Amino acid sequence: MQRTRRDILLFMGGGAAGAMLTPAPWRLVTDAAIWSENWPGIPRPARGEITARYTNCALCPAGCAVRARCVAGQPVSLAGVAGNPLSQGALCAFGLTGHQLPYHPQRLKQGTPEEAAAAVRGAMAKCGAGESVAVLDLAPGRAASWTYRRAMAAVANGVYLAPPPPLGGAAVNLAKARTVLSLGAPLLDGWGTPGNVHAARANFRLIQAEPWESRTAALADEWLPIRPGSEAALALALKDPKTAPSAAQATGLTEKQILDLANELTANGPALVLSADDLPEALALNHALGAWGQTLVARPEVPVPDAWKKAAPERVVASVPDNSIRVLFIDESVPGSHIPWGAIEKKLVRDNPVVVAFAWTLEGYGRHAQFTLPTAVYPELTSDIPPAIDSPAATFRISVSLVAPPAGMADPSAFIAKAAGIDAGNALQERADAIHKSGRGTLFTYADGKSTPLKDIKPDAFWKSLNEGATWLGGAEEPLTRRRGDAEEIPGELPSEAPRLRVSASDTFPLLVAFTTPTPATLSSPLMSKLYQDSDLRMAPNTAALHPDTARASGITGASRAVLETQYGRCAIGVIPDESVPPGMLEVAAGPEILDICGAFTRAKVVAA
C-alpha cells in the first residue's frame, strides 16, 4: 500500500485527537501546576537526620537552657528545656532566634589580629607610670573573666574592669517573695530568668510603681503611676513614713496610697523591692523590710581552681582616673551590661590609646575601637554563663558551640593571655574540675531531665555532661543571711557608670529616658527586626516614644526623625508621639547609637531634626 503524506498527517491528527480522550494530557497540565509551584530563587530547606542538641543561651545573663532541633547537625529551631530548675522551659523572643545570629548580615567577618597584637605590644611597652592596661569585661564571672583577671595581675598596671554587679552582688530569691514592689524594674519583661519569674509569679503580689504603663505595669496586680524620676522619693517614704507628704508631692500619689503600700510591704512579707537602676534607697528599703536572707541572698561563689586566686581585683570604670588607660581590651563577645562609650572614652589616655574590641558585630564598641577582632557568636562560641540574678544557688553551665565558627575568629581570652604573657590553658575545664572537686551540689542534665548529686559523677562524665547540655546547681549550703539593721552589711553608695536618677530635672535635659527593650543586645536576629516592623508590639531600635505635648514642646509633629541629646553626646532617632507615655518621659528602644549616650535614667532632650 502506498503511504502518502496525507495519510501520515491524518494518522498524527487522529492520534492527537485520540490522546485527548485519555487522561495523559490532562494529567500533564495538572503536573505543570505542581512544577510552577517551585518558583526559582526560593531556597529549599536542607534535609538530614533530625536530632536534639542542648546548650545554654548566651545572649543574656539568664543563660536559659536550650534544646536545639538540628537537621544534620545544623540548629533549625530553639526551644526551652522543660524541667530546668531555673529557666523552666522558657525562652524569650531573642533567645528563640539565637541560632540565626551567625548569619546576621551585619556580622563582622574579618579583623587584623597581628596588627592589633603588635599595636598592643608597642603601647604596653610605652605604658608609663599612672597609666594602665585594662580589660573591660561586660559579662564578669566567666572562666574567661578569671583569665582576664589573671592576665591583668600578671601585667604591671593591669586593671580588670567590669560593670557594677546588680543589687550589690546579691541574688534574688523570688520563690520566697510574697509582695514585690518594683520601682520601674521590667520584672515581667526580660528581668532575670523569664521562666523563673513566671513560675514564681503566681505566688507574689506585684506592685509596679512606674510613670508609664510598661509591660510589667500592664500585667502587675497593681500599677502606681508615679511622676517620672520620683522612684527614690517613694522608696524613702516607704522606709520612713515621715517623708510621706513630700513623697506624695513628688510622686503624685496620695499620702494614704504611700502609707497603705508601706503597710502592705510589712504586713504581707517577705517583701522584695526592685528598681530599674540599682537605687540605694531601694536597697535600704529592702534592708528595712528584712528582705536580706529572705528574698535577697548572697549567693555562694562558684568554685575556681586555687591556682587562679592570684587575680586582679574587679573594679568599676568610674574608679579609674581619667585619661589613664593606655591599652584597653573590651570583651563584648558575650553580651552583658552596657556602659555608655562616653564614660569609657574619658578614661583613655589622650595620646594614641589602643583599644581592642572583641565583638561579632561592629554595632557595639567596635565602632570606637582601633581594632575590632571578630569573635564567635552564640551558638558558635563556647563559654560558661555566670549565675543569673534570680538564682539563689551558684550555677555553672556552658553555652556549647553548636555550629563551628567560621575561620579567622579571635579568641579574646587567648589573645589577652598572650599579650600578658600567661598561659590561658583550658580555663573552662579547669574550672569544671574545681567544681567537681568541691563535691557540692547536683547536676541537672537536659537530655534526660535528671538531677544527679555531683558526688555520684566522675570528673570526665561531669565535663562531658556539661558539654552536652547540663546545669550544675551549687545548692545553698551556706546562705549568707544579713541581719536586720546591720548597717555595715548594706551595700553602700553603689558606683555606677550611668548618670543617676537624682540628676535633677534641668532645663538643659528636661526628659527622663526609660528603656523599653528588655535586653540591650547590640544586634538581634533579622527575624526580630521583622517583629519590630510587622507589629507595633515593640519599637524598632533607636526609636523613642513620647507624649504628643512633649513632642510639640520640642518642635516635633507626628512621627518623624529627631536628635536625642544627653550629656554624653547626641544621636539621630526616630520619634513616635504616643499619648500613653507620660509627659516628661522618653520611652526609648535601645540601639547602638542610643546606648553610646544613654544609661538607664539618663536625662535627655529631643530636638527636631
Added chain:
Amino acid sequence: MLPWNYGFHWTAGTMIFMGAFYTVVVIVASTLVNAALRSRRALRTRQAERIRWAEDFHDLPARDRQCRHVLTGEFGYRECPNAFDCRQCETHAKLVASAAPDRISEPEEDIFGMAFPLDRVYHRGHTWVHSEPDGTVTVGLDDLGRRLLGEPDRVDLPQPGGRVSVNGTAWHAHKRNADVRILSPVDGEIVATGGPDAPWYLRIRPDRMDFRNLLGGHEIRPWVMREMERLQLALSAEGAAPTLADGGVPVQDIAAVYPQADWDAVCGEMFLEA
C-alpha cells in the same frame, strides 16, 4: 474542571455549574463553527457578490431603498423587499401586468440636459443595458453616471470570459478619491470590454434575456428626477454649493465643479454603495 482533576466532586453544585459552563462553551463554539461552515458554503457557491449587495442594500438609508413603483407614484411609500431585484417580485409582476403598455413618444428623455435614450433599460446604479442583434447586450454608464465620474482616473474592467451577476460588481472606476464599484445590471458572461472612451463598457452574453429588474420607459424621468435630488443632497452634505453650478444642467464633469467635495461619498451615494 474534569472529573479526574483535583477537587472535583460529583455534587449538584458542580454538576450545575460545570454543566452551564460547558453548555455555554458548546453554544458559542457551535455558533462560530456554524458561521464558518456557512461562509465556506457561500464562498464555494460564489455568493460573495450577492452577499455584498445584500449588505450594501441593507445599509442604504430607507429613503434610498424605495420601490421603483414609488417613483412612478403607484405607491406612497414602499421599501423594496428584494434588494432591487424585481425578477422575483410578485408585486412588480402584478403591477406591470395591470399597467398600460408604455407609449414611447420620443426616442430619448432629456432631463436637465442629460440624455437617457429609451432604447435601453437602466439599472438604479446608473448603468444601462442595450440589446445587441447578436444576442449579447452592451452595458454602459448612463449620462448621470458618466458625468459623475467625468474623465475617470482609472477604470478596472474585468477580463472577458468572466462572469457578472445582477447587482454584483461589474467594474471599478476611480475618480479623485472615489473608488466606485459599478453594479452589474445583468447576469451573464463577459464577451468583450470597452471603456470610458468606447460607447460601452462591457459586452455580455446574458444568461437570460430577463430585464425585469431594470427601469425603462416612463420610469426613467421620475427616477432621474429623484436621482438629481439625491445628488443635490449628497453634494450639500459634503458642504458643496447648494445648487448646481450651471443653474440646473449638470456639467460634463461634475466632480470638477466641486473640488472640495468628498467625491467618494457622493459617488458612493449615487452608485448605491455602502
Added chain:
Amino acid sequence: MDREFITRGVKRCSGGKFLLWILPWVAMLIFGLYSAGLCLVKGLNQTNMDNRFAFGLWIFLDLTVIALGAGAFFTGFLLYILKMKELRAVINSAVVIGVVCYSGAMCALAVDVGQPLRFWFTFWYPNVHSMLTEVTFCITCYLTVLMIEYLPIVLKNRKLRDVPEFLVFEHELHKLIYVLAGVGTFLSFFHQGSLGGLYGVLRGRPFAFREGLAIWPSTFFLFILSAAAVGPSFVLLTTWLVEKISKKRLVRPEAMQMLGRISGLLLAVYVLLKTIDTLVWINRTSPGNGFPAAQYYAWHPFGTWILFTEIALLGMVPALILLTPKLRARTGWLVSAAAMACCGVALNRFVQTVQTLAVPTLSFDKFMTYTPSWQEVGTFLAVLAYGVLVYSFSFRYFQLFPDERELKLEVAQVEEEPALVGRY
C-alpha cells in the same frame, strides 16, 4: 493615507489631527504599561495595598467598568431578544464599550493577582461555591462572546470587507448574532450578580454581608439591576461625548431618549430595592452579626452622607429626571442624569470595595486608610487610555453608529429644504 479604511460617506478628521488626539493617550498608556510592568516584575509590593487593604483601586476599577460595560449586554438583549429596533443605532458602540470595559478589567485583574501565570488554576480546580469562580468563568466566557460580537464590526471595515472571506464570514456571523446576544445576556446576568455576591457573601465583613435568596445574597440582584440600569446610561453618555468631541450627530434623539428611559426605569426599581435592602441590613442583618449599623458611619470620612449620596442624590434624582419625559427631552438634563447615574453606581462599587475594607471588624482594629501608589494609578490610567484608544480607533475605522451617514444627509436636507422647495 488611511482614507480607504474609513467608512464611506462619514467624515473623519485628518490623520495628523487624529495622531494629535491619540498621542497623549498613547503616552498615558505607555506610562501605565510601565507601571503595570513594575508590578508584574517586582511584585505587588509596588502597590500600596497591604494585608488589611487587600483590595484597592484596581478592584474598584474592575467593578465599576464592568458595571458601566453592562450596556453591551443589555442593549444587545433589548435589540436582539426584545427587538427594540431603535437601539440598532448604538449597538455597535455598546459592543465596543463592552469590549473595552471587560478586556480592560481583565488586564487590570491580571496585574492584580499575585501569581498571574496561575490564572488557569481557577478553571482547572474551580471551587464552584466561590462567587469569584462564577465571576471568572462568566467574564472570560462573556469577553469571548464580546470579541465574537466585535468581530463583525471589525470585518465590516471598508477595506477588510473587500476580502470575500471576511465579507461572507461577517455576514453569516451577524445572522447568528442573536444567539450570542442571548448567551451574553445569560453570562452577564450571572457575573454582574456574582460581582455583587462577591461582597454580599462575606460573612466576616458585616458591613458588606447581606442575606438573600438561596445561595445568592441580595447584592447579587442589586448588582444585576444597577448594572442594567447604568449600562444604557453609560452608552448614552459616551455617545454624547463622542458627538461633542467629533462635532457630529451620530444618533437620533429618540434613541438617546429611549436609552434614558430604560435607564431611568431600571434605576428607579434599583433605588427602591436598594432602599429596602439597606433598611433590612441596618435593622436586621448587621445587628444580628453583632454590629450596630450606626458605627460604620461613625468613621470619618465615611459618614451617612455617603449613603444619602449613593441612594438619593445619585440614584433617585437621576431616576426621576430620566422618567420625566419633559426633562428627558432636553439633552442637558438627559446627559446630566445619565452621568449622575454612572457616578452613583461607581460610588456603590467604591463603597462595596473600599469602605468594606476600611471599616474595622475587631474592637482593637483601627480604621484603615489607603492611598494608591503611583504604580497603581498608572495601571488605572493604562486601562483608561487603552479604552479611549480602542474606542477612538474603532470610531475612526469602523461603523459604530449606523445612522451617522443618514443623519449627515438629513442635516444637509434640513439646510437644503428651502432651496429644494423653491426649486420644485
Added chain:
Amino acid sequence: MIAANKPNKIARYGMSIDLDRCTGCGACMVACAVENNVPPAHEGATARKGITWIRVFKVDNGEEGPARRSVFVPVLCQQCGEDTPCVHVCPQQAVEVDPATGIVGQMPERCLGCRYCMAACPYHARFFNWWDPQWPAGMEKTLNPDVAPRMRGVVEKCNFCHGRWHAAKERAAAAGKSEIEAGAYVPACVESCPTGAIRFGDLKDAASEPAVAAKDAHSFRLLEKLGTEPKIYYHSKRDWVRQVAAAPKPPNGKENARG
C-alpha cells in the same frame, strides 16, 4: 466510601489563650516565624505588609492617664469551624478544612494570589507575600525542613503548624498508634510561650485544656456573633478585657499613633 479513607478519630483542634498571663513578649510570633520559615521582613514592610501568622496586639481600655490599662491579645487564624469565611470564597480550592482535624489549611502552591480570602477574613489572620522571600546569605541553612517556603504573590496563614501535625502523626504511626496522643502535637507558639498562656488540644476531648477553658465563664471568642464558630478561646478575669471580643466602638476622635 471506603472505611480506610475515614480518619480514625475526628479531632477538632483548638486553643485557649489566657490574656491574664500574656506579657506580650512576642516569643510566639518569633517561634512561629522560625517554625514556618517566614522570611525576615523586607525593609519596605510595615505592620500591614508583614507576615505574622500570629500577631500580638496591645489593646487598651480607652482611658487616659492612670486609669489606662492594657492587655496583650495574640491573634492568629481563629480556625472557624462553621461557615468558614475564607474557604468558600477561594476560587480554586486553595483553602480547605481538614475533616480529620478541623484545621483550616491554606495551600500556597495552589494560590492565585487574588486575596479574596483576606478580604473575607474578619480577623485579618491571612497574609500575602508582597515580596520574594529572602534570607540573609547562609540563613537559609536554618530553615525548617518540614515546611516549604512560599513564593511571592501567594497568601498564607496559620495552620496550627501543619508540619508538626504530620511529624506527630508519623511518630504515632511508628509507635504503632493510630491516633496522636494528647500533648504529642502542639504548635510552635504554644511550645514557646514562656508563661504558658497559650494552651492547645482537641476540643472534642473534654479533658483537654482548651475544652475546659471553653466552658469557663470568663472565656470568650472574638466576634462570636458572626456565627463562624472560631476555635480559639480567650480567657480573662478582667471584665473590660472581655469587651475586645465585641465589635469595634465608634471612634472617640483620637487615633493610636503607634499603629
